[in-house]
Each structure stands twice: as structure tokens, then as C-alpha cells.
Amino acid sequence: MSTVTLAGTPVEVDGEGFMLDATRWNEQIAAEIAAANGISELTDRHWQVVNFMRKSYLESGSAPSIRSLGKTSGVPIRELYELFPKGPAKLAAKIGGIPKPRGCI
Amino acid sequence: MSRRILILGGGTGGTLLANRLRRTCGRDTRITVVDRDDEHIYQPGLLFVPFGLAEPASIVRSRRAQLRDGVEFTLGEVDRVDLAQNAVHLLDGTLLHYDVLVIATGAVLAPEETEGMLGEGWGSVVHTFYSLEGASALREALERFDCGRLVVNLIDMPIKCPVAPLEFCFLADWQLRERGVRDNVQVTFVTPLDGAFTKPVASAKLDALLGEKGIAVESEFATGRIDGAVRRIESWDGRQLEFDLLVAIPVHGGPAYVQRSEGLGNPLGFIPADRHTLRSRAAANVFVIGDAADVPTSKAGSVTHFEGEIVAENVQRFLDGEELSGCYDGHANCFIETGFQRALLIDFDYDTEPLPGRFPEPHIGPLPLLEQSRLNHLAKLAFQPLYWSVLLPGYGIPGVSSHFHPPAGAPARTGAGAGAGAAP
Numbered sequence: 001m002s003t004v005t006l007a008g009t010p011v012e013v014d015g016e017g018f019m020l021d022a023t024r025w026n027e028q029i030a031a032e033i034a035a036a037n038g039i040s041e042l043t044d045r046h047w048q049v050v051n052f053m054r055k056s057y058l059e060s061g062s063a064p065s066i067r068s069l070g071k072t073s074g075v076p077i078r079e080l081y082e083l084f085p086k087g088p089a090k091l092a093a094k095i096g097g098i099p100k101p102r103g104c105i
Numbered sequence: 106m107s108r109r110i111l112i113l114g115g116g117t118g119g120t121l122l123a124n125r126l127r128r129t130c131g132r133d134t135r136i137t138v139v140d141r142d143d144e145h146i147y148q149p150g151l152l153f154v155p156f157g158l159a160e161p162a163s164i165v166r167s168r169r170a171q172l173r174d175g176v177e178f179t180l181g182e183v184d185r186v187d188l189a190q191n192a193v194h195l196l197d198g199t200l201l202h203y204d205v206l207v208i209a210t211g212a213v214l215a216p217e218e219t220e221g222m223l224g225e226g227w228g229s230v231v232h233t234f235y236s237l238e239g240a241s242a243l244r245e246a247l248e249r250f251d252c253g254r255l256v257v258n259l260i261d262m263p264i265k266c267p268v269a270p271l272e273f274c275f276l277a278d279w280q281l282r283e284r285g286v287r288d289n290v291q292v293t294f295v296t297p298l299d300g301a302f303t304k305p306v307a308s309a310k311l312d313a314l315l316g317e318k319g320i321a322v323e324s325e326f327a328t329g330r331i332d333g334a335v336r337r338i339e340s341w342d343g344r345q346l347e348f349d350l351l352v353a354i355p356v357h358g359g360p361a362y363v364q365r366s367e368g369l370g371n372p373l374g375f376i377p378a379d380r381h382t383l384r385s386r387a388a389a390n391v392f393v394i395g396d397a398a399d400v401p402t403s404k405a406g407s408v409t410h411f412e413g414e415i416v417a418e419n420v421q422r423f424l425d426g427e428e429l430s431g432c433y434d435g436h437a438n439c440f441i442e443t444g445f446q447r448a449l450l451i452d453f454d455y456d457t458e459p460l461p462g463r464f465p466e467p468h469i470g471p472l473p474l475l476e477q478s479r480l481n482h483l484a485k486l487a488f489q490p491l492y493w494s495v496l497l498p499g500y501g502i503p504g505v506s507s508h509f510h511p512p513a514g515a516p517a518r519t520g521a522g523a524g525a526g527a528a529p
Contacts, residue, residue: 060377062401064372065261065262066261066327066341067218067261067356067373068371068372068373071372071373072372077329077341078329078341080341081329081341081342085342086325086342087325087327102303102401
């Protein structure tokens with residue numbers, strides 16, 4: 001755990017850079033995390049996924065997996081990988097300021 | 106006043122719960138179990154079938170025969186649950202009303218969700234051992250397999266018994282060595298996770314064990330497509346892996362009726378529930394047990410068994426108009442077969458990851474945690490008769506608490522001397 005400054009705000013993040021307190025998040029922070037992870041511009045499609053992730057997390061306490069994202073976010077899995085290369089669920093969670101999806105156990 | 110408890114599913118959870126409740130509820134309470142067939146499979150046995158270490162017929166018994174006298178058994182497929190009417194519709198038109206509903210219908214395999222899995226090569230070079238037919242077909246394929254690339258692919262979580270794919274790798278390694286053909290076979294474990302398991306300490310231990318046995322790990326590989334014709338799997342981000350024999354673990358979901366039941370399940374068909382009381386979020390008189398539940402612990406028989414005590418208590422309390430008090434802590438334990446007649450044991454809960462130590466008594470054991478031992482293997486074998494004779498009838502295993510940290514007054518037991526919340 002460490003404290004970093006994102007878009008002028010000090011926030012606590014875990015060892016992999018996931019924010020620990022989702023309420024400290026804002027859109028400028030999102031843009032900064034995205035840029036640091038190779039996404040220079042967040043398009044409407046990116047926002048659709050990020051906002052969906054945040055909403056699911058804030059409502060249910062856990063972030064959806066890629067499979068549920070593909071079924072429910074309105075963005076198919078193939079496109080999710082184009083928008084958020086490597087790991088869409090993880091990267092969208094990081095940009096959305098919510099904890100790393102636990103996957104499952 | 107006559108009351109009815111309706112339990113959907115006559116597998117591990119439905120059976121042990123029905124039997125538990127039958128012992129504690131008065132005769133004015135009807136208990137009915139619904140299932141679409143009368144074949145109860147001892148699922149841990151599926152792992153052994155491909156290696157000829159278990160016969161398919163030896164792991165199947167009648168569901169009805171596992172239920173105590175006084176528990177009704179109805180054969181039928183669920184069409185949908187009508188939460189507003191407290192009723193379940195079966196496909197044959199039967200309508201069953203309930204005072205309390207327990208969902209125990211588990212997880213189903215959804216191979217059709219992965220492009221190409223059921224296409225060319227399914228049953229010849231593309232297999233699974235997560236079903237009885239699949240495990241039997243794989244046995245024949247493995248018997249003939251003596252050189253090439255064996256790829257074991259966990260497609261996506263959640264799956265039942267998340268350690269089983271690793272155990273499959275270990276047992277395959279063992280069998281190939283016994284047959285003297287191990288040098289001709291590359292074994293690769295392919296997983297969407299970033300290591301062998303989801304919990305860090307156990308994952309590091311299992312990664313090391315895979316390494317010792319010469320089993321390659323391809324991690325963070327999210328399979329998007331299987332092409333049996335050219336024997337290749339492709340990840341969503343464009344990586345490719347070739348195989349000669351693929352053992353795939355299909356993605357899991359809830360049974361189809363969940364999607365037909367408004368307000369009951371999540372998009373994957375699992376039932377969101379309070380992780381401590383195991384009451385569904387859908388309705389106050391609906392509870393969930395076992396793999397069907399969307400709670401953050403493993404889909405495993407041990408979990409279902411431990412949940413049984415809590416769900417039974419809460420169902421009883423609900424019917425009596427009392428506040429729910431049963432509290433499940435996520436306790437899970439699993440034996441992990443590592444081949445050569447040895448096994449590891451892991452023990453954990455929602456908050457404490459698997460750690461080294463001794464089980465069930467700290468420091469005494471006799472079973473070592475996170476260490477390979479012959480005793481663990483023997484314990485795993487000894488478990489099968491206990492499953493039918495102790496677990497399904499709804500009793501506890503002597504010395505093993507449903508709680509990771511037993512309530513005050515009970516003998517303390519935790520795995521390790523270190524880690525969050527371990528006993529002093």
C-alpha cells in the first residue's frame with residue numbers, strides 16, 4: 001500500500017496501483033491512470049465500460065469479470081480487449097478507481 | 106400449521122440440507138427435493154476417472170436413496186421460480202408452493218460459450234473431465250497418448266473445485282512417468298489467472314510444484330477460441346498455443362431456469378446471497394447453498410458441507426420467525442492430489458488465505474497443511490466413503506468445524522501460527 005498523487009489528489013493505492021477508496025476517484029484521475037497504462041484517450045466506449053464497472057462495484061461490492069462484462073456492459077469481449085489491451089476487467093477497474101477484481105476463488 | 110421447505114437440487118448441498126432439516130423439523134414440515142434425474146455423482150471422483158483410478162459406475166448412486174425417510178423426492182426439470190407467488194413451476198406443468206425455498210442446483214458446464222469448443226475435435230482431441238461422459242472419453246484418449254503436447258486449459262473462473270485442473274496436471278505427469286513416456290510429452294497448464302491459484306501463498310507453493318514436475322504454466326491467457334481442426338487455442342489478446350491433446354475446463358454458469366426466473370440470479374446464472382447468512386438477495390424466504398451461490402469462496406464440496414450447518418439453522422430460524430443467526434465465514438478446505446500417492450491440504454476462509462501448519466488441530470495435525478504427504482493422500486481416499494455415510498446424511502466430520510475459527514467455547518483451530526487472525 002502506498003500513497004500517490006493523481007490529478008493533484010493524494011490517493012492510496014495497492015502494490016499494483018489499484019485505488020483502495022473508490023470514493024476518492026474522479027474523471028481526471030481516470031484519465032491519468034489510463035495514460036499511465038497506455039491509453040492516451042478515453043473514448044465514449046471506454047467510459048461505457050469504466051462507468052459500468054464502477055456502478056456494478058458500488059452496487060454489489062465486487063467488480064464484474066470479463067465474462068459478465070461481455071454479457072452485460074453492451075460491449076462484446078473482443079472489443080473489450082481492443083479498448084483495454086491485456087486484461088480488460090483489471091485495467092477498467094484500475095481506471096475506474098475500484099479495487100482489483102478478485103477473479104474468483 | 107403445515108409448512109413446506111422446497112429444495113431445488115439433490116446434489117451435495119440439497120441432500121445434506123434436506124437430511125439435516127428432516128432431523129430437526131417437526132412432522133408438520135414437508136421437505137421436498139426436486140431434481141431432474143436420479144443420478145448423484147461423487148464429483149471429486151471425476152478427477153480419477155481419466156487415469157483409471159476410479160470406475161465411472163463406482164462414483165454414481167441414486168439421489169433418492171441418499172434422502173432420509175420423510176423427505177419427498179420429485180423428479181422434474183425446473184421451468185422457473187416465481188418469487189412473488191412463492192412457487193416453482195416445473196416444465197411438465199407441476200406447480201410447487203413453498204414457505205422456504207433453497208436453491209441447491211449447483212453450477213452447470215457451458216462449453217458452448219467458448220467459440221469452437223464443441224466444434225471439430227470435440228471428444229477426440231478436445232476433452233474435459235468435468236462430466237462423467239467427458240472423464241470416460243478422456244480416459245480412452247489418455248491411454249493412447251504417448252507423445253506430443255498435452256494442454257490443460259482453465260477457460261475462466263469461477264469453476265468447481267478450482268484446484269482440480271492442477272491436480273489433473275500432477276496426475277498426468279505421474280501417469281506419463283509410470284508409463285515411461287513423460288519425456289515425449291510436454292505438459293502445459295494454461296490459465297487466465299496470474300499464477301496457479303488465486304491465493305498468493307498457496308499459488309507460490311503450487312507454482313513451485315508445477316516447476317519441479319516440469320509442467321509449463323502459461324498464465325494470464327484468456328482463451329477466446331478453440332480450433333480443434335488445427336489443434337490450437339487462441340487468447341482474446343491474440344496469443345496462440347498449439348496442442349495435440351486439449352483438456353479444457355468449460356466455463357460454468359447457473360442452470361437455464363435461473364435466467365427464466367425474474368430477479369433470482371446474476372448474469373452468469375449464480376444466485377447473489379449474503380455471504381454470512383446465505384440468504385438470497387432476491388427474497389427473504391429464499392436461501393442458497395453450494396455452487397449455485399454467488400459468494401466469494403470456492404465452489405467446492407467442503408464449502409457446501411460447512412454451509413449446510415448454517416443454512417439449516419437459518420431456515421429453521423426463519424420458519425420460527427426468529428432473526429437469522431447462522432454465520433458462515435467462507436471456510437473451505439481441499440486436498441490437492443500431487444501424484445505419486447501424495448497430496449497437499451489447504452484450509453482457508455473469506456479472510457485468511459491458505460497457510461502452512463497442521464490440520465485439524467494446530468501444531469498437532471495429524472495432517473500437514475500446504476505440504477505434500479502420503480497421509481493427506483490417504484485422507485482424500487478415506488473421504489469418499491465418508492461422503493456417502495456421514496456428509497450426505499447431514500452430519501459433521503468429527504474434529505472438523507464448519508467454522509474456520511470456531512465460536513468461543515469450541516476448541517480453537519487454525520492452520521498457522523502466522524497470518525491474519527490466527528490463534529495465539
